[in-house]
Amino acid sequence: MAYLQFLGAAGTVTGSKYLINTRNDISGKQGMQVLVDCGLFQGPKEWRLRNWEDTPVPARNIDAVILTHAHLDHCGWLPRLVKEGFRGPIYATPATIDLCSVILPDSGHLQEEEARFHNQKRSSKHHPALPLYTLQEAEDCLKSFQAIGFEEEKKLGPELSFRFVHAGHILGSCMVEAFLSTNGRSRKLLFSGDIGRVPLLPSSPGRVVEAGPDSNEDPDLLVMESTYGNRVHPRDDVRPQLAKIINDTVHRGGSIVVPAFAVERTQKFLFLLKELMESNQIPRIPVFADSPMAIKAVEIFLKHIGECSDEAQQLVRKYGSPLNWEEFHFAPKQDDSKKINEVRYPCIIVSSSGMVTGGRILHHLMLRLPDPRNQVLFIGFQAPGTRGEIIKNGEKSVRIFSDPIPIRAQVTALEQFSDHADTEELLFWLKTFKKKPETTFLVHGEPEAASQLQTAISTRMGWNVKIAHWLDKIPLD
Ligand SMILES: [Zn+2]
Known part of the structure; x- marks a missing residue:
């Protein structure tokens, strides 16, 4: 059975990680396992502890990672995935790769500093306290990156291909359109990643990226962020x-x-x-x-x-x-x-x-x-x-x-600097869709934000909207 599984950013705003599994035989020999994003859990301890857990499928069995952008809550677990045995390519836009080459080693450095701090203070129950990954391990993982331009279709196997479209969130940021064909059925999945401000008014200053979020989408299944699902940013200049x-x-x-x-x-x-x-x-x-x-x-x-x-x-x-x-x-x-x-x-x-x-x-x-x-x-x-x-x-x-x-x-x-679309902007973007997705899954939001956005989309647009839960598996056949 092909399925999608939420390995992070479900019930919280960090740790984005979604597994597409196209394997349909029990031996696991056929098909592919691909991660969209590989983010670090941040914030409250109950979530951060999950950074230390293995992925439900062994890292060495994951064939590739597709990355939406260079924020740590989307890319910061990559060095750990490589440390756990992942040997496949990490696909990202050229600007995302450049930004990751600065952000990931810095994250490795901070992980090492944190471990050093706990060892000095003896404030961890682990002796010695170890970093999640080191600066060197973060640098090593950069070798696995492969650049893919916007709108360039990349075939990963007979049953799975993808392309990047603009998200308008930060430099290099993209959404992932994944095309899946299993058991004689073709489906388009859209992973929004983080969605940038949608310019509802002509005077929205301070956006650094020009393009996105791209309109006229038509996925069968949408996996969408909901960070500001219950908020409206100030509109003034x-x-x-x-x-x-x-x-x-x-x-x-x-x-x-x-x-x-x-x-x-x-x-x-x-x-x-x-x-x-x-x-x-x-x-x-x-x-x-x-x-x-x-x-x-x-x-x-x-x-x-x-x-x-x-x-x-x-x-x-x-x-x-x-x-x-x-x-x-x-x-x-x-x-x-x-x-x-x-x-x-x-x-x-x-x-x-x-x-x-x-x-x-x-x-x-x-x-x-x-x-x-x-x-x-x-x-x-x-x-x-x-x-x-x-x-x-x-x-x-x-x-x-x-x-x-x-x-x-x-x-x-000043609240105007957010790089995330607010509720009204998200709804405006959804209204540009060419058709209703069969199902929309809300991820990357605190429970209150996701729940309010679910109500807004289902009542105002009549869409079938669900809130993603950690480790839930969604059949794709
Ligand atoms: Zn982001």
């Missing part, structure tokens, strides 16, 4: 608000500290700052992008600038590489990063990690949080329990490197 925050802070002699994920979110923000500076909406103060990954990501953006938004392309055409923009300073070395501490006049510091869980942002906040002239600006999601959430929620102090740091700086969160 973020630029005037952002300019006001920066101008007010500069006026009182303060600096703006922006925790941001080094890949995509940082680049999107830098492009926006340049646009505001060139149109004289904000003063030309120094901007420090303090993250080694951010520099590599800028280079990847330039390499794939043809996939970027018109605004981003125009800025690069007019002003060249962001790495050479006059007011913009990239701090690759630890020493350069420390020098930013000496800057006493207004400046903008963009640094990671985006949820203040670690990284160089910690020492910037330690120094600047106690001064009421400064501004902390959040442009990304802050997960419960993170330092980012504590600061965002208006607490009086936050613990950094075991010291309580008083929070006297102004704190603002």
Whole structure:
């Protein structure tokens, strides 16, 4: 029996992993087993523990992985899959491969650091605590990547082929159209991956990728994300608000500290700052992008600038590489990063990690949080329990490197920067479909978001919508 099985991102937003099994004999000798995405579980411990479990089918029996994009919750388990014995190809778009070559080794490095931390503190019940995978193992897994362009059909075997279409989520992101023919029956499966903002209004600034999500889909079975299945993002142009925050802070002699994920979110923000500076909406103060990954990501953006938004392309055409923009300073070395501490006049510091869980942002906040002239600006999601959430929620102090740091700086969160479509945008995209899928499975959402989206799609469009559950098997014959 051919089947689809949800190995992750079912009941939660992380760990995306869906197995297509075309084997129809019990010996398992015929057919193929292919994973769409191979993401890391993140967040609450009950989910993270699943990173340590084997896949239900042995990794060595999986023939290939098809990857939608380079976020860790979609690609971060790949080094572990290879470590467990997977030897097949990993298919991805060229930009996704470039981004993975930065993101996966960094993840390996963080896994090693975490293990080291637990060993020092003896805070794990395992002795010694081991990393899920190492930096070296992450680098080794990059050798298995094979580039496939958008809309190029790739045949994996007589019964299975696929192609990538645009998702509009981050650079290189795609949806996977899989074509399955088993037992004399052909079916088209569409895996949405993460779906980017659908421009409902002409003035939706800040999108870094140009194309997607592609319309006119016609799958028999749809596997769709539901991250914002119960939310609507603000529709207003973020630029005037952002300019006001920066101008007010500069006026009182303060600096703006922006925790941001080094890949995509940082680049999107830098492009926006340049646009505001060139149109004289904000003063030309120094901007420090303090993250080694951010520099590599800028280079990847330039390499794939043809996939970027018109605004981003125009800025690069007019002003060249962001790495050479006059007011913009990239701090690759630890020493350069420390020098930013000496800057006493207004400046903008963009640094990671985006949820203040670690990284160089910690020492910037330690120094600047106690001064009421400064501004902390959040442009990304802050997960419960993170330092980012504590600061965002208006607490009086936050613990950094075991010291309580008083929070006297102004704190603002702008919600317009999301890379995920909201409920209205998802429904708008579904309305472009050429036909109703027989079944739509909702994945990649917290239970409340998935359930509200299920109701919205079934009542407003009359579709047959189900919520995916972890390890559920769906027959495909
Ligand atoms: Zn994503």
